Amino acid sequence: xKNLSILKKPSELWKIVLMNIIFLFxxxxxxxxxxxxxRYKQFFYTREKVAENNQGEELENQEENENENGNTNTNTxxxxxxxxxxxxxxxxxxxxHPYFGYVQKPGPDxxxxxxxxxxxxxxxxxxxxxxxxxxQYIIGVFGGxxxxxxxxxxxxxQILEKTLKQIPEFKDKEFIILSFATGGYKQPQQxxxxxxxxxxxxxxxxxxxxxxxNEVILAKET
Numbered sequence: 165x166k167n168l169s170i171l172k173k174p175s176e177l178w179k180i181v182l183m184n185i186i187f188l189f190x191x192x193x194x195x196x197x198x199x200x201x202x203r204y205k206q207f208f209y210t211r212e213k214v215a216e217n218n219q220g221e222e223l224e225n226q227e228e229n230e231n232e233n234g235n236t237n238t239n240t241x242x243x244x245x246x247x248x249x250x251x252x253x254x255x256x257x258x259x260x261h262p263y264f265g266y267v268q269k270p271g272p273d274x275x276x277x278x279x280x281x282x283x284x285x286x287x288x289x290x291x292x293x294x295x296x297x298x299x300q301y302i303i304g305v306f307g308g309x310x311x312x313x314x315x316x317x318x319x320x321x322q323i324l325e326k327t328l329k330q331i332p333e334f335k336d337k338e339f340i341i342l343s344f345a346t347g348g349y350k351q352p353q354q355x356x357x358x359x360x361x362x363x364x365x366x367x368x369x370x371x372x373x374x375x376x377x378n379e380v381i382l383a384k385e386t
Contacts, residue, residue: 259284263360264353268346275316286316287343292366301337302367304344306354307374311345314374342366350378 200208258266267284275286283291295302303324305315318324319341328334344357354373362368 263356265349266346275320277319278316285343285346286312288319289340289342291342292361292364293340293342294365295340295367297338299336299338300340301334301369302340302342303370303372304342304358304361304366304368305372305374306349306357307345308349308378309345309347310377311349311372311374312343312347314372315341315343315345345374348378348382350382351375 197208200206257269259269261267261284264284268280268286270282270284271280273279273286277288278286279288281287281290285291293302305311305318307314322339325339328339329337344354344361354375358371
């Protein structure tokens with residue numbers, strides 16, 4: 165019969181259990197790092213730096229391919245992940261806001277003419293935006309990621325602007341699209357944003373609120 169005297173010493177038993185847990189953790193960590201290196205040819209803990217350093221070179225190569233073959237530039241890293249718009253130099257790009265919950269960190273954006281302004285929204289303009297002349301017509305866009313992408317698309321393509329200019333009253337207007345939308349926003353964040361910016365002097369001639377999905381899904385989770 166085996167000697168089970170060790171079971172009578174709880175301290176020794178706990179030492180054995182702890183050592184086994186440590187060895188298991190080290191084994192899993194080394195195994196995971198090895199698999200990651202074999203799979204992606206880079207170390208997990210330095211992956212962002214590697215991707216960032218390679219991004220510029222890959223972008224140039226992709227632009228050459230686009231010019232030669234007419235292909236769309238996907239801007240991917242060695243892992244095949246689309247890096248368009250991803251700010252690799254920042255581990256956290258959201259900032260806690262006392263009224264809105266969170267906003268984006270101010271800084272440049274990869275889209276030409278856009279930036280993350282001081283208020284934390286993607287826009288060519290700083291907020292509050294004041295009319296430069298009486299002919300300007302300010303449209304505020306509120307909502308989550310769909311609204312944010314819509315505002316960017318509208319500024320780039322002027323779909324709504326072209327439609328509105330078919331109306332005689334808007335024919336000669338200069339339309340200014342201001343985005344107050346961020347991915348994940350849901351009511352009452354849009355209402356809070358509207359009230360806040362009105363209180364600091366932001367003018368609006370038209371408001372567009374795109375919501376529904378986040379209000380159902382995210383509200384249920386919280």
